Amino acid sequence: MYPAFIHTQTTARNIDHAAIKTYQIPSLILMEHAALKSAEIIEQIANTNQSICILCGPGNNGADGLAIARLLQPKYPNLYVVVPEIKKMSEDEKIQFQMIQNLKIPFSQNLPNVTYDIYIDCLFGNGLSRDITGFYKTMIQNVNTSHSTIISIDMPSGIDSTMGNVLGCAIHADYTISLDCYKQGQWLNEGKNHCGKLYLVDIGIPQILHQKCMDKIKILNEEDIHLPNRPLNAHKSTFGKALMIGGSQNMHGAIHMASLSAYKSGIGTLTLMVPECISNVLAIKSDFYMLLQCADRNGIFSSKAIDLLKQNINNYSIISIGNGMQKNNITIALVEQALKSDKKIVLDADALWAAQKNIELLKRSETTILTPHIKKCPI
Ligand SMILES: NC(=O)C1=CN([C@@H]2O[C@H](COP(=O)(O)OP(=O)(O)OC[C@H]3O[C@@H](n4cnc5c(N)ncnc54)[C@H](OP(=O)(O)O)[C@@H]3O)[C@@H](O)[C@H]2O)[C@@H](O)CC1
Numbered sequence: 001m002y003p004a005f006i007h008t009q010t011t012a013r014n015i016d017h018a019a020i021k022t023y024q025i026p027s028l029i030l031m032e033h034a035a036l037k038s039a040e041i042i043e044q045i046a047n048t049n050q051s052i053c054i055l056c057g058p059g060n061n062g063a064d065g066l067a068i069a070r071l072l073q074p075k076y077p078n079l080y081v082v083v084p085e086i087k088k089m090s091e092d093e094k095i096q097f098q099m100i101q102n103l104k105i106p107f108s109q110n111l112p113n114v115t116y117d118i119y120i121d122c123l124f125g126n127g128l129s130r131d132i133t134g135f136y137k138t139m140i141q142n143v144n145t146s147h148s149t150i151i152s153i154d155m156p157s158g159i160d161s162t163m164g165n166v167l168g169c170a171i172h173a174d175y176t177i178s179l180d181c182y183k184q185g186q187w188l189n190e191g192k193n194h195c196g197k198l199y200l201v202d203i204g205i206p207q208i209l210h211q212k213c214m215d216k217i218k219i220l221n222e223e224d225i226h227l228p229n230r231p232l233n234a235h236k237s238t239f240g241k242a243l244m245i246g247g248s249q250n251m252h253g254a255i256h257m258a259s260l261s262a263y264k265s266g267i268g269t270l271t272l273m274v275p276e277c278i279s280n281v282l283a284i285k286s287d288f289y290m291l292l293q294c295a296d297r298n299g300i301f302s303s304k305a306i307d308l309l310k311q312n313i314n315n316y317s318i319i320s321i322g323n324g325m326q327k328n329n330i331t332i333a334l335v336e337q338a339l340k341s342d343k344k345i346v347l348d349a350d351a352l353w354a355a356q357k358n359i360e361l362l363k364r365s366e367t368t369i370l371t372p373h374i375k376k377c378p379i
Pocket residue numbers: 016017020027030031034057058059060061062064088090123124125126127128129130131132133136153154155179203
């Protein structure tokens with residue numbers, strides 16, 4: 001499978017430029033790959049008797065659209081191209097535009113009054129730099145209300161490719177074909193909602209450029225997940241002993257749900273360290289964990305939790321902490337103690353808040369996994 005990298009607008013652009021400048025791959029070659037791969041996917045979505053309208057903006061996203069038109073023309077007799085800003089075209093787009101004129105593909109500067117079965121959105125891609133207004137806005141609104149199928153190339157036009165915000169207005173795509181790498185904005189905020197089904201295609205950019213770049217976010221494929229084999233003669237100690245610390249009077253569901261994940265992942269033994277006030281509820285909920293109860297105070301861990309953890313921590317190989325704990329000084333102290341230990345640590349929920357108080361402690365030699373919701377971890 002093609003490796004799935006995810007980049008910001010700037011990094012994706014720098015990678016494109018490096019492919020062209022450093023590796024001397026002409027941008028028209030990259031564009032041809034982009035168009036060939038996109039056309040292949042479009043052919044899976046659109047029947048040849050359907051009408052297709054390709055909207056081409058003033059940059060290289062628009063140039064992609066013209067190249068796609070050229071490739072689709074032999075199979076789709078009812079194909080139309082809209083190029084609103086002929087005078088502003090990029091250099092590559094001028095070349096692509098000449099080719100579609102040579103092939104006598106029909107075009108105009110305005111959206112025709114008829115509705116097409118399929119719209120291919122190549123208005124703006126990774127180069128969108130400000131709010132969409134004026135005739136582009138009207139065009140996007142008309143296409144969005146057409147009830148036709150919309151396929152966006154690289155980005156749904158109007159979505160900021162780094163943060164996924166709508167800039168003025170944005171295409172609501174049914175499908176988005178992302179070129180070379182995923183863009184962060186396809187996964188964040190409104191972007192997720194506007195992409196529809198997301199495809200990723202290889203356009204011939206050297207992989208090394210992705211590996212060298214600074215963004216550290218990666219989409220996991222199935223091949224990235226390596227669960228160890230479970231030998232037939234194994235016993236519970238073979239698969240590690242986990243301690244999950246969390247819970248409070250008003251939040252006992254979170255640690256229970258987290259414990260289900262630990263159980264499903266195949267942990268050998270699982271112990272929940274919880275305030276006494278919720279231990280009866282948890283004992284009824286499940287058979288697969290043991291409980292390490294701690295005196296509570298006002299529905300949360302009392303300060304006795306600190307000594308309790310000290311006495312017991314060495315019985316476990318991995319500690320997970322944070323679910324439903326609430327934000328308070330005991331949480332901060334327990335997180336600090338866990339981070340100072342030589343155990344593998346998973347920090348979740350309120351423990352992420354607590355870890356901010358002592359950020360230096362995150363520099364550990366043992367594995368430390370942070371599991372923030374995206375809104376708790378702004379990029
Ligand atoms: N480089 C490569 O190797 C490859 C690139 N590829 C393709 O190129 C795409 C990136 O191309 P790109 O950089 O030309 O940007 P693009 O998204 O077409 O838009 C820029 C144009 O839009 C304009 N503009 C911006 N915002 C606007 C607004 N709100 N309202 C109105 N105008 C606005 C902006 O004008 P300006 O800001 O300069 O006034 C400029 O004219 C990428 O997504 C992929 O599809 C592939 O072919 C593979 C090879």
